[in-house]
Ligand SMILES: CCCCCCCCCCCCCC(=O)CC(=O)SCCNC(=O)CCNC(=O)[C@H](O)C(C)(C)COP(=O)(O)OP(=O)(O)OC[C@H]1O[C@@H](n2cnc3c(N)ncnc32)[C@H](O)[C@@H]1OP(=O)(O)O
């Protein structure tokens with residue numbers, strides 16, 4: 010073996026040694042994000058268990074995945090549509106569902122949490138899961154902007170805890186922010202980074218800072234848009250048209266808020282207000298609160314800033 014080959018193979022062996030084998034993944038929360046994460050994991054060949062609060066929600070999660078896969082096969086098997094149904098059955102057979110999170114994590118290699126954006130509820134969940142998961146199981150949160158270190162503190166595995174921030178819609182968006190806290194060890198980080206690559210995503214390395222990279226920029230931008238509407242400076246439609254045609258964004262900030270979910274936006278904004286209480290941009294938005302109080306949560310309920 011040449012010197013270069015030897016060094017290279019030793020390098021690869023070292024990296025591989027630093028990664029845990031992932032055979033089974035548990036996704037907690039089967040909403041917009043959890044269903045997408047379960048889908049792309051199954052598409053990459055992983056066995057997945059998806060957990061949510063009741064069977065009605067889980068049936069909806071499976072229906073979302075099925076609808077997305079229909080769109081995927083339309084392109085993937087454009088030349089031979091007869092192969093589409095078999096592909097969808099194969100992917101769906103890799104995903105099981107349950108309402109029992111303790112049972113789901115008892116023999117899993119990676120837990121990805123994608124439940125409501127609330128620190129107290131996420132901490133309660135992780136502290137319960139920590140007691141039943143194997144010592145080797147890696148925990149990750151898909152939080153948009155809450156502190157990963159703060160969540161990891163309630164477990165006895167802070168070194169096996171990181172952030173995996175996917176983007177909506179998960180099957181389409183290439184980026185995943187892999188968040189490393191000061192306690193996340195190399196094995197955990199490398200395993201999470203490699204998992205993202207196996208999904209066909211592009212992972213980026215993030216520190217555990219508010220909003221990581223993308224939301225640190227996106228949240229103030231979207232908040233400025235909502236303030237413009239509140240001041241009566243511009244209409245949602247004109248703002249969206251402006252940012253699509255003037256800045257080249259695929260969606261304007263107001264339609265993006267409807268797409269993300271106005272309840273999710275409110276949870277995020279409330280968290281930022283707590284984090285930055287003196288910043289005027291993040292004080293609660295009367296307009297956003299009104300929509301949420303009326304159950305107008307954006308696309309998922311058929312109405313938000315726009316009607317669908
Ligand atoms: C105003 C209130 C402000 C409050 C602010 C306070 C809080 C701030 C909130 C911050 C939110 C942060 C959330 C977060 O943590 C991070 C995020 O995820 S941010 C969201 C990021 N996502 C985007 O920016 C999406 C931008 N949009 C797009 O890229 C496109 O519009 C989109 C791909 C969604 C749809 O494309 P479009 O052309 O518009 O529509 P089509 O329906 O024709 O789709 C095109 C193409 O894509 C396929 N496709 C779409 N969705 C799926 C899917 N789910 N599964 C599979 N395939 C899908 C579709 O089939 C089409 O394929 P063709 O081959 O072209 O037919």
Ligand SMILES: NC(=O)C1=CN([C@@H]2O[C@H](COP(=O)(O)OP(=O)(O)OC[C@H]3O[C@@H](n4cnc5c(N)ncnc54)[C@H](O)[C@@H]3O)[C@@H](O)[C@H]2O)C=CC1
Nearest residue numbers: 038039040041042043061062123124125126152153177269
């Ligand atoms: N919507 C978006 O665009 C994005 C959201 N995120 C983050 O992902 C997480 C989930 O967001 P969404 O999927 O949009 O929310 P969602 O509201 O669509 O789904 C959340 C799901 O979690 C379930 N759930 C709540 N508590 C639970 C518990 N204790 N056990 C099991 N299931 C529980 C709910 O029933 C619901 O189905 C949040 O942390 C959010 O900030 C991250 C990136 C983008």
